[in-house]
Amino acid sequence: MTIEKFKQYSIVLFVFMFLFFSPFIISLAVSKPIPPIDVVIEFAKQPAIPGIAVVNLKLIPLIEHSNIDIQIELSEKLILSSGTKKWNGILEADKTETFQYQIYIPDNKAYELKAVIILKMITGETVRREEVLEINPAVKKKKLKKNHTKEEKGRGVIEFKGE
Amino acid sequence: MNLKGNEKIQNTKYRIQNTDFLFSVLCLLSSVFFFASCGSGGGSGGGSSYVTISGVVQFEDRTFDSTGFTGTQNKAVRFADIEIVNSSDSSIVTSTSTDQNGNYSVTISPSSSSVYVRCLTSTSTVFSKGTKVYNIEVVDNYSNVYSIVSGSFSATSPISHSKNLTASLDSGAGGPFNILDTLIDGTEFVASKNGGFTSNKVKAIWYDGNKDGTYYSTATNNLYLLGKSGDSDSYDDMVILHEFGHWVAGNFSKDDSPGGTHTITGYYDIRLAWSEGWASFFGSSVRSYAGYSNPEYYVDTTGGSGNGNLLFYYEIKTPSYSSLATGSDNELSVSSVLWNIFSSAGFNGIWDVVKNYLPSTAEISLEDFWDGWFSKGYDSTLNPSSIFSNRSIEYSSDSYESESGDNNSSQAEAVNFGESLHHTYYPLGDEDWISFSATNGTTYTIETLSLTNGADTHLFLYNTDGTTLITFNVNDYPYTDDRSLTDKSSLITWTATATGTYYVRSKAYSDSGAISTYGSYDLKVQQQKPD
Structure with a gap:
């Protein structure tokens, strides 16, 4: 391949990439403010059911926190094999703290693992965060008590009993 | 009677020619209908x-x-x-x-x-x-x-x-209807201040289990609201109004925010800080207009059942996280400034600037709001200088400017090595000049530090005549004025080839991609010690 050919291919590739990605560049989203800490709860290992799942709770503080309380709430049938349900300590800015839990899941029903985090910042404010990890969410029952959805002339209407 | 009926009448051989007879028939029919209706009117509902x-x-x-x-x-x-x-x-x-x-x-x-x-x-x-x-x-x-x-x-x-x-x-069903009600509050507010609304549809997308996030999309012009367990926003009126504030900016003004995740204690691109600060302030203004108590509180809940369930809240009047809510690059600081102007001077001036001034500017930030406030003459109603300075937003000349000026080499402030001089780029186009004595063969670093309020510094080093350019800071191509991709401060490292007094010109970066025109920073010259 000559240098000229290479240049031509590069230009074509650039144009293609630009056209492909331009909607993502132009489409901007402005989101709601988040508290000065990021909380992530995720599976480190998905279990064979029944079996033990490994769950990581990550706290990513954006400013220093003078005190922090963590509490894990489990659905009744879930059993905590390892990891402490309650923890108290101090978080430094930009230093991620990871907590690991091993949880026994008895069957393939839908469960929830809720982490409640209460943070006291050096500025004095207190922030409460709740993060929920859904276990087997596919089998979770729908919460909404809607009657049904109707299709009318291209428009759908979800109907709830209102009386 | 339909068209086909008319055609049949036209075609019949027995077409009625006598108009008097036709009039009589119509009168008869009218009478029959009239009396028939009177007859049924006497009963209680039957046949209504x-x-x-x-x-x-x-x-x-x-x-x-x-x-x-x-x-x-x-x-x-x-x-x-x-x-x-x-x-x-x-x-x-x-x-x-x-x-x-x-x-x-x-x-x-x-x-x-x-x-x-x-x-x-x-x-x-x-x-x-x-x-x-x-x-x-x-x-x-x-x-x-x-x-x-x-x-x-x-x-x-x-x-x-x-x-x-x-x-x-x-x-x-209550959640979606609350979203509708909250958006009607917002719409009523805009309509009252603007003298009408736009025909653009306000479309909010929310559903139970939505984990996509809460945001306003400039591409679809729609609001998207979380419905996930642990953070459902259907009853978070302030969150809904915050996103509607973005919608209002997009449909009545202009929004140049680059978007992305942001927290109230963080320091970001001044365009993002303006966009987010405006949105939270707008939400509070709507709540104030509608008569709700404590409108200056932004509250985000988990959406869980029962009382409490707070995710987090903050206040914008006397801002929470006060020591961190400073500068035009912090959204809470921007919200607080706008709220305190609103409290003193009402919403009309703010709306005039936002709707009629900002769209004509580029890279919209709090700087443009400040310029618009003065350009529109609202400083005669309220001079917002103290409101801005309370949040460490320095849209004012620095001390060197006000003493004898430092706008060229002849006015340059002579500096001691290691001394940090606090400067602002103000007014528009301001340049800050300093001078220092250099010795042949010695290496010097000239740098800007502690940048706030969106400052983007650009340094130039001049020879002893004060006019011949020796070098300017080139560190990370193509960001020629910046220390790194994420640090807009500047650094020049230079070894003198002759002893004498040299000059440094500092100005706000104003070439392609420039965002800010003002900003605060420290300027320092250091003499490197020989190895």
Whole structure:
């Protein structure tokens, strides 16, 4: 391949990439403010059911926190094999703290693992965060008590009993 | 009579030519109809021409304060679409809207079919009240509109039906109706301040289990609201109004935010800080106009059942995290500045600047709002200098400027090595000059530090004549003025080839990609020690 050919291919590739990605560049989203800490709860290992799942709770503080309380709430049938349900300590800015839990899941029903985090910042404010990890969410029952959805002339209407 | 009937009459051989006779027949027919209707009018409802259906529609609202949810109360569903639906084929018999108090009333012709009443989370039939027109819709991810419905009933008798509807919290219908109500609060506010609204549709997408995030998309012009366990925003009025604030900026003004995740204690691109600060301030202004208590509180809940369930809150009047809420690059600081201007001078001046000044500017930030406030002459109503300086926003000349000036080499301030001199780029186009004594063969670093308020510094080193350019800071191509991709400060490392007094010119970066025109920073020259 000559240098000229290479240049031509590069230009074509650039144009293609630009056209492909331009909607993502132009489409901007402005989101709601988040508290000065990021909380992530995720599976480190998905279990064979029944079996033990490994769950990581990550706290990513954006400013220093003078005190922090963590509490894990489990659905009744879930059993905590390892990891402490309650923890108290101090978080430094930009230093991620990871907590690991091993949880026994008895069957393939839908469960929830809720982490409640209460943070006291050096500025004095207190922030409460709740993060929920859904276990087997596919089998979770729908919460909404809607009657049904109707299709009318291209428009759908979800109907709830209102009386 | 249809067209075919007319043609038949035209074609008949027995066409009536005598107009007097035709008039007589019409009179006879009219009389028959008249007396027939009088005969049925004497009874109580039997055979009436119309059936009236009326009622009041409410939704279960959740009250809140800085501790989270505090209770529930029923509230009118205002200006929402009402449809009378035929139960057998789902056809719309007629439609109307609820009024300010949630009341509706329609009349339909008697029918043997059953009907039911349906109230939608939309005002898409365009309820018009004076000069105000609303066009709001709350839908799920498939654009299905939510509704509450009555049971089916016969549309023949009795002559009037009372059908009250309530969207309850437990049913799941209360949330979408709360979103509608909150957006109506926002729309009413804009309409009152702007003298009318836009015909653009306000479309909010929310559904139970939505984990996509809460945001406003400039591409679709829609609002997206979380519905996930642990953070559902259907009852978070301030969160909804924050996103609506972005919508208002996008549809009445201009928004140059680069977008992305942001926290209230963080320091970001000044365009993002303006966009987010405006949005939170707008939400508080709406709540203030609508008469809610403590409108200066932004409250985000988990959406969980029962009282409390606070995720986090902050105040914008005397800002929470006060020591961190500083500068034009912090959204909470921007919200606080706007709120304190609003508290002293009202909303009209702010709206005038936002709607009529900002769209004509590029890379919109708090700097442009400041310029617009003065450009529009609102400084005669309120000079906001102290409000800005309370949040360490320095849109003012630095001390060197006000003493003898430092705008060229002849005015350059002689500096001691290692001494940090605090400067601001103000007014527009301001340059800061310093001088230092260099010794042949010695290496020096000239740098800017502690950049705030969106400062983007650019340094130039001049020879002893004060006019011959030796070098300027080139560190990370193509960001030629920056220390790194994420650090807009500047650094020059230079070894003197002759002893003498040299000059440094500092100015705000103003070439391609420049965002800010003002900004605060420290300037320092250091002599490197020989190895």
